[in-house]
Amino acid sequence: MSMLNDFKTAFMPNWCPGCGDFGIWGSLKNALVEKGWGPTDFCMVYGIGCHGHMVNFLKSYAIETLHGRPIPVAQGIRLANHKLPVVIVAGDGDTFGEGTNHLVHIARRNVQATMIVHDNQVYGLTTGQTAPTAQKGFKTKSTPSGVLEDPVNPVAIALAAGATFVARGFAGDIPGLTKLIVQALSHKGFAFVDVFQPCVTFNHVNTYAWYREHIYSLGAEHDVTNRASAFEKALEWGPRVPTGIFYQVEKPTYEDQTPQLIKEVLVEQTLPPQNLTSLMEELV
Ligand SMILES: Cc1ncc(C[n+]2csc(CCOP(=O)(O)OP(=O)(O)O)c2C)c(N)n1
Ligand code: SF4
Ligand SMILES: [Mg+2]
Numbered sequence: 001m002s003m004l005n006d007f008k009t010a011f012m013p014n015w016c017p018g019c020g021d022f023g024i025w026g027s028l029k030n031a032l033v034e035k036g037w038g039p040t041d042f043c044m045v046y047g048i049g050c051h052g053h054m055v056n057f058l059k060s061y062a063i064e065t066l067h068g069r070p071i072p073v074a075q076g077i078r079l080a081n082h083k084l085p086v087v088i089v090a091g092d093g094d095t096f097g098e099g100t101n102h103l104v105h106i107a108r109r110n111v112q113a114t115m116i117v118h119d120n121q122v123y124g125l126t127t128g129q130t131a132p133t134a135q136k137g138f139k140t141k142s143t144p145s146g147v148l149e150d151p152v153n154p155v156a157i158a159l160a161a162g163a164t165f166v167a168r169g170f171a172g173d174i175p176g177l178t179k180l181i182v183q184a185l186s187h188k189g190f191a192f193v194d195v196f197q198p199c200v201t202f203n204h205v206n207t208y209a210w211y212r213e214h215i216y217s218l219g220a221e222h223d224v225t226n227r228a229s230a231f232e233k234a235l236e237w238g239p240r241v242p243t244g245i246f247y248q249v250e251k252p253t254y255e256d257q258t259p260q261l262i263k264e265v266l267v268e269q270t271l272p273p274q275n276l277t278s279l280m281e282e283l284v
Contacts, residue, residue: 002038004029011056020171020197020208024118025054027174028087031181042085045074047094049125050199051118054089068098071106074113081267082255085185088115093123096132096152103192107161109254110189116181117154117192118171120199121206128202138205154194155234155246159227165191166230166247170215171198172208176243183245189253196243211241218244225249 007029015021032042039060046052048067055064061084065073074086095103095117106113122140123129129142133154137146158166165187169177177195184191196215198208222244223229230247255261 001036002033002041004033006038007032007059009057009059013057014053015050016201018198018200019050020120020195020199021050021054021118023171023174023177024051024089024116024195024197025057027169027171027177027181028089028116029058030174030178031185034178034182035185037085037185042087043077045070045077045086045088047088047090047099049091049094049118049123050120051089051091051094051197052125068094069102070094071099071102071115074115075106075109075111078111078113078255079258079261079266081265082112082261083265086113087185088113090115090117091124092117092119092121092131092133092154096154096157100132100152100157103157104161107158107163107190107192110162110164110251111254112189114181114184114187114191115193116184117194118197119154119194120197120203121151122199122202124199124202128199135205138203140202153234153237154192156231158192158194159230159234159247163192163247164189164249164251165245166234167191167193167245168196168243169193170196170211170243172196172211176217180245183248187248188250214239214241215243216240218242218246222246 044060044062046055046064047070052064055062070088070090074088077086119133121134122131130140130147132152134147139146167180169180184193196211224245233242
């Protein structure tokens with residue numbers, strides 16, 4: 001059992017007042033309490049960006065990695081200790097700029113980890129440059145005449161790569177996002193949650209009001225086990241933008257299938273004494 005106060009640190013968030021990061025932070029803490037997880041029951045892995053500042057405001061085992069690299073670090077943690085649940089908090093820059101390749105591979109491997117992407121369409125921390133999720137025409141300081149490219153589609157990429165849980169949430173709907181994160185944390189395998197996160201300072205297009213006007217929840221009629229209809233929903237972008245669980249199936253995880261991990265957790269295994277000199281000589 002845990003309580004919200006268990007996750008309290010000595011620091012108060014320094015995000016801009018009204019930032020969507022507050023909603024994700026609050027929803028994640030609610031979800032952890034619902035799961036009954038305390039600060040030492042899981043490990044957070046952060047990217048570099050405004051989202052990564054959460055490392056200071058949520059007490060738990062945690063590591064703030066390099067920009068673009070939270071996924072490989074999370075995979076390393078899972079291989080070393082697959083008893084420890086891992087939650088990745090990353091930015092849209094982190095995930096779809098420098099780190100895109102990692103997303104594809106963690107998804108196809110079905111490593112047991114929950115990934116929460118702060119999708120604000122900008123590089124918040126570096127003061128508002130265009131992120132790969134920015135819509136065509138969006139003006140930022142790095143694209144003053146408007147973005148030329150089509151945006152990446154996080155949900156479609158995760159689906160195409162083979163993620164076994166793919167969802168989209170909204171930072172302005174804390175009860176809904178809490179529920180989604182609980183479902184993601186409870187999933188056996190790689191759970192990907194893209195979260196619409198208003199950046200009140202650098203994105204004046206995709207505001208709370210914009211999202212409230214455009215988003216709707218996928219209803220019970222959507223079959224979450226049907227990948228083709230998940231793709232169809234993922235491509236929906238216009239007056240109506242779906243949120244909720246697009247896809248969820250169960251498959252063996254990478255850890256379940258790794259022979260060296262089947263008997264025992266790696267960190268608990270004792271290594272037989274090694275003759276290091278002869279090992280080194282083999283490499284010469
Ligand atoms: C390897 C590396 N590349 C680039 C940077 C510079 N950098 C720091 S944060 C950031 C962008 C952050 O954007 P995003 O991941 O979307 O996070 P947000 O700030 O929007 O939450 C960049 C490019 C860095 N610190 N390290
Ligand atoms: S710059 Fe944007 S993402 Fe960063 S704290 Fe401010 S509102 Fe949030
Ligand atoms: Mg961003």
